[in-house]
Amino acid sequence: MPTSPSDASTYDLAVIGAGPAGLAAAVTAADLGLRCALLDAGRQTGGQYYRHPASGLGAARPDRLHHGWSVYTGLADRLAAHREAGRVDFLGGHQVWALERTGDGYAVHVTLGPEAADRATVPAAAVLLATGAYERQLPFPGWTLPGVVTAGGAQAMLKAGLVLPGRRIVVAGSGPLLLAAASSLVTAGAEVPSVVEATDYLGYARRPGVLAAVPGKLVEGAGHGSALLRHRVRLRRRSAVVEAHGTDRVNAVTVARLDADWRPVPGTERRIDCDALAVGHGLLPQIELATELGAATSTGPDGAVALQVDARLRTTVPGLWSAGETNGVGGADLAIAEGELAAHAVADLAPRPALLRRRARLRAFAELMAAAHRPGPGWTGWLRPDTDVCRCEEVPVARIREAVEELGAGDPRTVKLLTRAGMGWCQGRMCGPAVACLAGSGEPGPDRRPFACPVPLSQLAAAED
Template identity: 70%
Template sequence: MNSRSEYDLAVIGAGPAGLAAADAAAGFGLRVALVDAGARLGGQYYRHPATELGAARPEKLHHGWRTFAGLRERLVASPLVDHLAGHHVWAAERGGHGWKLHATRGPEGGDRVTVEARHLLLATGAYERQLPFPGWTLPGVVTAGGAQAMLKSGLVLPGRRVVVAGSGPLLLAAASSLAAAGARIPAIVEATAYLGYARGLPVLAGNPAKLVEGADHAARLLRHGVRLRRRAAVIEAHGDERVTGVTVARLDARWKPVPGTERRIACDALAVGHGLVPQIDLAVELGAATVTTADHTAALRVDAQQRTSVPGLWAAGETCGVGGADLALAEGVLAAHSVAGKPAPARELRVRRGRREFASLMAAAHAPGPDWTGWVTDDTDVCRCEEVPARAVREAVTELGAADARTVKLLTRAGMGWCQGRMCGPAVACLSGGPLGGPDSRPLSCPVPLAQLAQQDGSSEPPESPELSE
């Protein structure tokens, strides 16, 4: 085993923020460990098919592919960056003169490894927020981002006739990609009316690239004859062995379904999501301070140099609030400058300011209304891992006196499954009478084999990643 305590910086996450940070830090002569659970560089945003699939033009599935290609090329060539692929970091702690990361490497539990570095940057991105409804556990019902991931990495569609539903700009991107790949999109069902953007015209004017991106998606969807249904939601999915259709209803201003407006749409797949939730488990367990964003999610609080409230810990990208790839790239560069003790570049400061303003506007425009629980029937499984229905959660509150999501979890097991509440957490919190989102502290940020907890620290060997040996 080879000790890697000579790393100056460990970056967790190889998406836009992590790639930009590692590239900039290496440019300052810092030795960087780029630690990521994925097999290839790019994270969720730059997810791309494996070489053996023979994709002729993977860039057609992406915005900003040229930026990613340049970052990847420089990182492959850099002797200062080690890409530690397939490393699932489950804990971080202070150790020696810096940080000690504990990770599981490889499939099926793999080996326990330890990565040490003087400084730590979290660029762990976000995951999709799901609001349950009857039938959401049927085969063929996937997240909006999951549908994109299937297309980007596997070159497959979730179905031939796909309804895209939920709330947020990801819906337009997902529908545009699916339609371009040959899927029939009978409707995009958006829970908001987009009127929230009208309150931020100066912000929109200051972010012309976002307007162009939105117009591009709209033009593509128009060419494919895709209809946008605003102020509506999928309140039920139908089918036996697979989804065969969905019921869509109009929503009032508080997201309560309007009786008499239901309409059924035939489909063989449903891509649904209600925005993104920053993945901040590691930072919360370390005691990092958080803020609540306009769409009721918890994000890390950082200063002008991307420093969290924990000394020696930086954060960039979606961990600080969901705002898109351009923002993540800029914050990654700013964090690297801060770690290296260099002055912040003006361009990235300008991009961060504009994109953060747009992120706040976007979050407010697509924030879920308080009455969305009106479409959740008692028989609806809220926690799909443990198969806990909404009835059990409601009974825990009304009959057993549970006053918060944690007590409900102890009484019903909702949130104790494999995903540890990432899928059901917001719903359980709402059904428990609490807020839609909030920081959730857990000692381990992902499942870990018990045998590894009993092992002594292991050190990470230099990687043998095909991508970085090209």
């Protein structure tokens, strides 16, 4: 169960995010003698990757829903021992909305709920950011229909709720998450008539040495492929879902072949009946807490913006480290390696050379993966003028193009001011990449703002300072 800070003294390290990177960082830092706070918006550890079935569901074998569950249980056992010894406080249900630099470290501002009293500040000498990533979505006609979910969302429904988004599910988009999602869905009893991948996977062949250095990734991919073969799932490469059909719910999708720039090829359309669509185009680092402090960023091979870190995973902000997907999406194995490395750096100790080599191999694979699945510029060819781009504010393609072509908007922020695209509840997480592309500025850069999540006004009014 989550706890509260054990006393008012300053922690040596506050780790934000209790997924693979954050868990590894917290337990390693405690091993090295640091007193840590591990904060997460969720009530349990594991983050988005190691989701837990709700306790009332009585799931006896959660390991069957996860890849590498034993790695998580090992980290969780170490955390439990450190919590018992008072070296780590796990602060579950603590949503961090801002980091503030103080004279001797950081004040980590958190909200715990909607009431005025449900706020706290956690003091720490150093902070390690392990906030993970969120899914990149590219809109298409019909993507707002019920039954259309993200690829990660379909996995989350299965892992946390033991439910499927439908019985006949098309999986589409681009990236390795598609194969993992499809494999999980068919293993759980769903029918997956097709996995629709926008690339052709040939990008991986450009650096065979990188692939050979991570045999575990090849084994993992082969496992997903075997599951799909057993269930006779068709893999459609160089293709995309260009429209979802239905009234009250999706009941079919149109799939088209793509050219090298992701433009739909006329005459190649095929209709596939389904009652759900799981779609996603990779992940984007969640870095708002760091960019608000002025941390430098870099653009990855897939166009995604991540934090710029040095060899010891330090950001350009003093006392702020970063591990895992915030440095560029690379999966749980890389996140764990970087969590351990960052903990050694915070403790001012040299890590094992083997760990450095492991991180280098996995980071090289992450860059290869990102390059192989970079969205092509021609994907806007499947949009129609009335296609909603911003779901929250119901802003269609026509209004965004009007802002760009007639009103002179040349960047996402100006488009936002003219159309309200990105002003809704998700604050541009769903529509940001699409708006940036339509504005002609590529992937959106970090949007600096003082709040990383919604905070009740009552909590701000009750603040002493």
